[in-house]
Amino acid sequence: MSYLPNILFAMALIIGVGYFVKNVKKLIRNIKLGHDVDVSDNKSQRWKNMAMIALGQTKMIRRPIAGILHVIVYVGFIVINIEVLEIIIDGLFGTHRLFSAIGKPYDVLIGIFEILAVLVFISVILFWMRRNMIKLKRFWKPEMTSWPKNDGNFILYFEMVLMTLFLVMNATDVHFQNMNSGNVVSQFIAPFFSSLSETTVHVIERAAWWMHILGILVFLNYLYFSKHLHILLAFPNTYYGSLKPKGQFDNLEAVTKEVKLMMDPNIDPFAAPVEGTSTDTPAKFGASDVQDLNWVQLLNAYTCTECGRCTSECPANQTGKKLSPRKIMMDTRDRLEEVGKNIDLNKGTFKEDGKQLLDDYITREELWACTSCNACVEACPVSINPLSIIIDMRRYLVMEQSAAPTELNSMITNIENNGAPWPYNQMDRLNWKNE
Amino acid sequence: MSELLNVPTMADFMAQGKQPEVLFWVGCAGSFDDRAKKITKAFVKLLNKANVEFAVLGTEESCTGDPAKRAGNEFLFQMQAVTNIEVLNAYDIKKIVTACPHCFNTIKNEYPGLGGNYEVMHHTQFLKTLLDEGRLTIEGGQFKGKRITFHDPCYLGRANNVYEAPRDLIKKLEAELIEMKNCKRTGLCCGAGGAQMFKDAEKGNKEVNIERTEQALEIKPEIIAAGCPFCNTMMTDGVKAKDKEKDLPVMDIAELIANAQDL
Numbered sequence: 171m172s173y174l175p176n177i178l179f180a181m182a183l184i185i186g187v188g189y190f191v192k193n194v195k196k197l198i199r200n201i202k203l204g205h206d207v208d209v210s211d212n213k214s215q216r217w218k219n220m221a222m223i224a225l226g227q228t229k230m231i232r233r234p235i236a237g238i239l240h241v242i243v244y245v246g247f248i249v250i251n252i253e254v255l256e257i258i259i260d261g262l263f264g265t266h267r268l269f270s271a272i273g274k275p276y277d278v279l280i281g282i283f284e285i286l287a288v289l290v291f292i293s294v295i296l297f298w299m300r301r302n303m304i305k306l307k308r309f310w311k312p313e314m315t316s317w318p319k320n321d322g323n324f325i326l327y328f329e330m331v332l333m334t335l336f337l338v339m340n341a342t343d344v345h346f347q348n349m350n351s352g353n354v355v356s357q358f359i360a361p362f363f364s365s366l367s368e369t370t371v372h373v374i375e376r377a378a379w380w381m382h383i384l385g386i387l388v389f390l391n392y393l394y395f396s397k398h399l400h401i402l403l404a405f406p407n408t409y410y411g412s413l414k415p416k417g418q419f420d421n422l423e424a425v426t427k428e429v430k431l432m433m434d435p436n437i438d439p440f441a442a443p444v445e446g447t448s449t450d451t452p453a454k455f456g457a458s459d460v461q462d463l464n465w466v467q468l469l470n471a472y473t474c475t476e477c478g479r480c481t482s483e484c485p486a487n488q489t490g491k492k493l494s495p496r497k498i499m500m501d502t503r504d505r506l507e508e509v510g511k512n513i514d515l516n517k518g519t520f521k522e523d524g525k526q527l528l529d530d531y532i533t534r535e536e537l538w539a540c541t542s543c544n545a546c547v548e549a550c551p552v553s554i555n556p557l558s559i560i561i562d563m564r565r566y567l568v569m570e571q572s573a574a575p576t577e578l579n580s581m582i583t584n585i586e587n588n589g590a591p592w593p594y595n596q597m598d599r600l601n602w603k604n605e
Numbered sequence: 606m607s608e609l610l611n612v613p614t615m616a617d618f619m620a621q622g623k624q625p626e627v628l629f630w631v632g633c634a635g636s637f638d639d640r641a642k643k644i645t646k647a648f649v650k651l652l653n654k655a656n657v658e659f660a661v662l663g664t665e666e667s668c669t670g671d672p673a674k675r676a677g678n679e680f681l682f683q684m685q686a687v688t689n690i691e692v693l694n695a696y697d698i699k700k701i702v703t704a705c706p707h708c709f710n711t712i713k714n715e716y717p718g719l720g721g722n723y724e725v726m727h728h729t730q731f732l733k734t735l736l737d738e739g740r741l742t743i744e745g746g747q748f749k750g751k752r753i754t755f756h757d758p759c760y761l762g763r764a765n766n767v768y769e770a771p772r773d774l775i776k777k778l779e780a781e782l783i784e785m786k787n788c789k790r791t792g793l794c795c796g797a798g799g800a801q802m803f804k805d806a807e808k809g810n811k812e813v814n815i816e817r818t819e820q821a822l823e824i825k826p827e828i829i830a831a832g833c834p835f836c837n838t839m840m841t842d843g844v845k846a847k848d849k850e851k852d853l854p855v856m857d858i859a860e861l862i863a864n865a866q867d868l
């Protein structure tokens with residue numbers, strides 16, 4: 171009988187972690203639906219980027235208020251998690267505050283946790299106010315209704331509750347309070363429970379302890395469905411982020427092949443295809459759905475924190491156009507999830523569902539409003555590149571569907587005919603010299 | 606004036622069996638757009654003044670393919686790129702300077718993958734080197750003490766992290782360099798990039814160039830400096846829309862320097 175709590179705890183842990191692992195596997199499978207892309211270069215720079223941008227939060231603090239609050243919550247999150255390790259061991263083996271055996275350092279540590287818990291609590295309240303009372307513009311864009319809006323708040327409530335439980339757990343731990351060391355914050359909460367009987371206080375302590383750890387397990391499993399996934403994916407995402415100058419777009423290899431063929435005078439364009447080569451399935455140019463993107467772009471979509479820094483810097487969005495780079499990322503993730511579910515339902519293969527990323531999620535109007543200015547890429551605190559998806563989708567529209575806006579078609583014809591985007595003759599290119 | 610311009614072509618150099626120090630890539634805007642042609646000439650005057658042995662491709666130059674690529678036509682882009690690279694490599698070009706950040710970005714970043722490897726400079730970087738090497742001197746002249754703000758071209762700034770060269774040049778004019786609230790890394794686009802120059806904007810509540818012009822007007826500059834022919838057009842239009850074209854000229858950095866010396 172006395173082992174019941176241990177068994178229950180172990181079961182909760184197995185279910186919590188097990189379900190999480192299952193979803194992580196799904197996540198990896200979905201990301202791998204994307205094309206392969208070579209990111210094996212310059213490992214040292216990649217590690218450096220991850221250390222600076224994800225671990226060091228260098229891009230977060232470019233906006234100082236949100237940045238500092240975020241650093242507090244982030245540090246709090248990582249540090250307080252040391253406590254979770256103790257909770258897990260205690261829970262499995264029926265010990266109580268096992269680590270306290272190390273003496274003074276333990277008290278110092280718990281003291282730090284308690285202070286951090288308060289700071290996190292305050293920061294989270296401020297975050298909530300920015301979203302719901304000050305109503306910062308970037309949190310009230312059209313793509314931030316329903317789930318995305320609630321998601322943002324749920325995460326904040328979760329953190330408030332977890333921090334409260336942590337402090338209550340410490341405050342009602344009579345033994346811990348009697349040691350009177352390390353309880354820097356909880357000693358001020360303890361008096362609220364002093365009128366209660368010892369048993370009641372103990373029950374509250376146990377309840378807080380259980381709810382704290384169960385809450386953490388629930389939160390862990392919430393990640394996959396939430397923008398909060400960034401706390402994990404920010405690391406690989408900053409590692410795999412582009413190292414090239416932002417202005418450099420990739421040169422489509424499939425196109426290079428065809429262009430080389432067309433320009434090679436030794437190849438007879440009318441010759442019958444050499445046997446064996448014609449079996450190549452013709453490459454699809456650009457992207458109309460998530461499977462046409464590369465896996466880093468899909469990782470980007472899962473990593474997006476929906477912070478809207480990209481959208482708030484976007485010239486098109488600022489001037490009232492429909493385009494919002496954040497929405498591009500959210501749509502990509504939503505569609506990818508839909509495709510993933512489809513695969514789950516159909517025993518591992520995707521069944522045509524008559525939908526795609528283009529038109530059903532991202533409209534042409536959005537795609538054509540982009541100035542390719544890279545403001546979104548520069549602004550993103552976790553190295554996401556919404557522009558690359560926009561360009562890949564334009565490529566599909568132009569090369570597969572010939573569906574560029576009319577004016578762009580005349581620009582393109584001009585370049586084809588005269589080597590300039592305007593209808594001037596190439597032979598007149600040096601006329602300026604004598605004008 | 607025009608007879609003073611010395612603009613040799615690569616073909617001329619070839620005929621004499623010589624190589625120029627640098628190839629000046631003029632670009633489509635610089636060749637055909639009336640406003641941009643003035644920038645081209647201003648830059649050539651500076652090159653002449655500094656005795657730089659440069660050449661242009663002239664009629665052998667063709668669009669880099671930038672607008673096609675940004676519009677999604679990778680085919681046309683690569684056709685243009687491969688054709689240009691053939692010409693450039695045939696002349697054994699090593700170093701290129703251009704006054705257009707779009708040409709700069711494309712040749713510098715996207716041509717190497719297709720076999721075109723060159724040292725590429727934006728004209729502000731090139732002018733800065735001429736200055737550092739003592740081949741060109743800049744006096745403030747008429748711009749001394751003037752309030753000048755610099756509008757960062759996206760394809761020079763964010764795209765390639767060049768923020769200081771144009772600013773250093775403005776400071777050399779002994780002008781007062783003032784910054785808009787969005788500058789350098791957070792500079793706001795003029796609205797022309799990504800092939801927008803060649804189409805109407807999507808429905809919205811404002812034009813991007815108006816938004817940018819308003820940002821400039823907020824800090825009351827006497828001159829808006831630009832480093833891109835497309836930004837120049839957009840900002841000029843913006844200033845016109847605000848009825849300020851009489852007292853707020855939009856000028857390229859090369860023009861500022863050339864005018865300062867009454868070239």
Ligand code: SF4
Pocket residue numbers: 480483484485486487493494495539540541542543544545546547556557
């Ligand atoms: S690159 Fe496109 S989407 Fe990104 S900020 Fe600029 S205009 Fe907006």
Ligand code: SF4
Pocket residue numbers: 473474475476477478479480481495496499549550551552554556
């Ligand atoms: S793409 Fe980056 S900047 Fe934009 S909402 Fe997502 S995380 Fe924020």
